[in-house]
Amino acid sequence: MKPAKSSSTKANTKTKNTAKNTAKADAKSDDILLQMRNIHIKGKSDETWIDIINGVDLDLHRGEVLGLIGESGAGKSTLGLAAMGFCRDGCKITEGNISFDGMDLMQLDKNALRELRGRRIAYVAQSAAASFNPSHKLLDQFCEAPLIHNVMSKNKASEYAVDLYNRMNLPFPDVFGLRYPHEVSGGQLQRAMTAMALSCRPDLIIFDEPTTALDVTTQIEVLAAIKDIVKEFNTAAIYISHDLAVVAQMADRIKVLLKGDEVEQAPTEVMLKKPTEDYTKSLWAVREYARKEQPAVKDQTPIISIKGVTAGYHASVDVLRDVSFDIHKRRTVAVVGESGSGKSTTARVVTGLLPPRIGTVEYQGDALPSSYQARSREQLRHIQMIYQMADTALNPKLRIRDLISRPARMYLGLTGKALEDRVRDLLRMIEMEPDQFIDRLPSELSGGQKQRIGIARAIAAEPTMIICDEVTSALDQLVAEGILKLLDRLQSELDLSYMFITHDLATVRAIADEVVVMKDGLVVEQGIKSKMFKPPHHPYTELLLGSVPEMDPKWLDKLLDSRGKDNLGDAAIAKMKGEGIS
């Protein structure tokens, strides 16, 4: 798979002994900041050591941004942390050289490494909400590194923080740092974390999926801020992500990892235009999967009709306001929106978990009782659900047989041989070999397989409609594509209708017939997919569509040029509200 690697390993072993002595001179001469050679990292799992990284090389020049791409389990984070000489508990670097600015990180003692961390190499974590200490103010956390490393006085550091907050376009930079982490939004927090990483003006920053947990409109403002600041301070960076389009915006060079091995690496432009390895090509191809839109149905009673639904969890706050849309037979309606827009609440109303305050849900023209408790078994059978986290949606103590047979028994009254046959049929339908899987526990399955079991459980009831709540967002792209294809096939085989809740517009493009765009509990726009992806749009839809990163490395720059730095994310939405559009 990687002929290039083996040759470089050979070359490396030859020079290994001399590397320590000459590293300093080399680093200075060709401006290499970080050099990792033949890195092997093992992790402990059930008392045995398994390979996480198998001999990867990595070079980084001053001021250069390297993108690390791969699916979960590829070892991206582990490699990124190793660049700081850090290993998580239960991991160890078993082999290899890490040289940072002429220093051999493998030889440094704990104190010397601590001196480097935060001061010369900084880290930006995936979830800023989890990585800021909830007990301290943002400014105090910003000043911590400069103070413990004796880089600046508290006053100087505070001034610098305000300066950086300002550059990062954070609101009220003078007092922003006086807030606690829970008092600011996710996008702001992620920018605050980037500012914190810059507090000692490091030479290298490791960005570990810094925007993965954010909405697309928020992601943009963070990307813009990071890109700006990295350029301005000429900081070198390793940018870790599973999202190609995001990395394409940030990185000068991209390295693809798969299960601890390097697949290939190339400058961003080259990598995007002509990836050489099959695996990389398959990653690229995922984004192109799109099924054909089915022709619109006219004059037919919809399977589900949501009519003027207003609902909320507290009497005083309505999370949904006058939501109406139809779902027709054998069609997929994608409900799109950012977190807090009311997508999942709509699903709860349809399933009867949350009785609406006003409005009704009709099934094939007849109003359904608002609470699931008042619905008949037959009514319940027709609407099934698949969840985002297959991990938590499957009872970990039940075997696959029991998980799938329960709805078949409860709704269809199957028993004995008929039930067993049905379970086996269902497993075949989701492309899992019955003999191999029927007696397993959920913990013995991969993420994608668990989600397939979730699908089998839903179709076991022989429903007419399935609500898919972010079913692919916790999965890697290739696995997610498999799930989408499976859902598509089942739809045509079983005449299913889907209500497909997602925040990911690429998924919408792949699977939807119709799209409903939601924001703040309102439906802002709805229509068939082909129309929705063509202008003119509702301003919010436009913002949403425009915020989805594209594979063009110039995309972010172009967008910034056209929209301006102050018209991104929260700011853009706030502006829209000011103009009375929402």
Added chain:
Amino acid sequence: MSKVITMIIKRLGLGVLTLLLLSLLIFLSVEALPGDLAETILGQQATPENVAAIRKELGLDLPAYTRYINWLGGILQGDFGNSLALKKPISGLIAPRLQNTLFLTLYTACIAVPLALILGMIASLFRNSFFDRISNTTALSAISMPEFFVGYVMIYFFALSGYFPSMANINPNTPFVEKLYFCFLPAVTLTLVVTAHMMRMTRAAIINVLALPYIEMANLKGVKPRRIIVHHALPNAVAPIVNVVALNLAYLVTGVVIVEIVFVFPGLGQLMVDGVKFRDVPVVQATALIFATAYVGLNLLADIISTITNPRLMRQR
């Protein structure tokens, strides 16, 4: 902020309600004790006339709810009634002993709480090390031994050799420093009993927090382990620790009977035991109620402390 004040007021109200229920429970359980108080007092001279006279004198002829209300009403005015055995107002009996018990509690707390916190923090800092194991084993052994045994071992080693007195028979006129000296052995005994629980909870709570992403972040900022424990982990582990500390302090107020007896310490526990021995119902009721108040009050305090140290609750968006 106002939300926190509302919360505190609500908790206070709940605390008062709990105490009211407890007072009823105490009253009813004493009421349910077999035997007749008047007959016990009279012993051999329990003729029906004498019994009736005593019952009238003590108000025992009144229906139970009237007596309960009278009792409660008296307590609200600071009057716990009269001791039957000593024929003296209970308030006067309780006051110096409550003072003694609180003194011993505070004394022990001043040694045990810092000791437990520091040991817990060190154990979490060097978890699974030799120190961690030794401190865990020692603390567990200390908690597993009965208090009277620990007490006598203390007397054997420290009192018989003449370093400290074996009797902590203090009175209100004992000077403060002397009090500390006299109470040293009981305080150390109690410390051995309560430290383990608090220490292990401190260790466990901190280790729990140490697994969180913001601790990794602190590591990656180059923060030293000691500062990570004290500055980053401890503030987020306050709630469980404070609750265990409160539970143990409450135990110190209420559960020191055995230690009081070993060291002849004139505390509330002894008063209660005497009350039970002599069927002195009002004394038993009064001490039980004070113990209940200590329990409820300390737990309330723990709740409030864990709330105000949590910025997410103090400064809600």
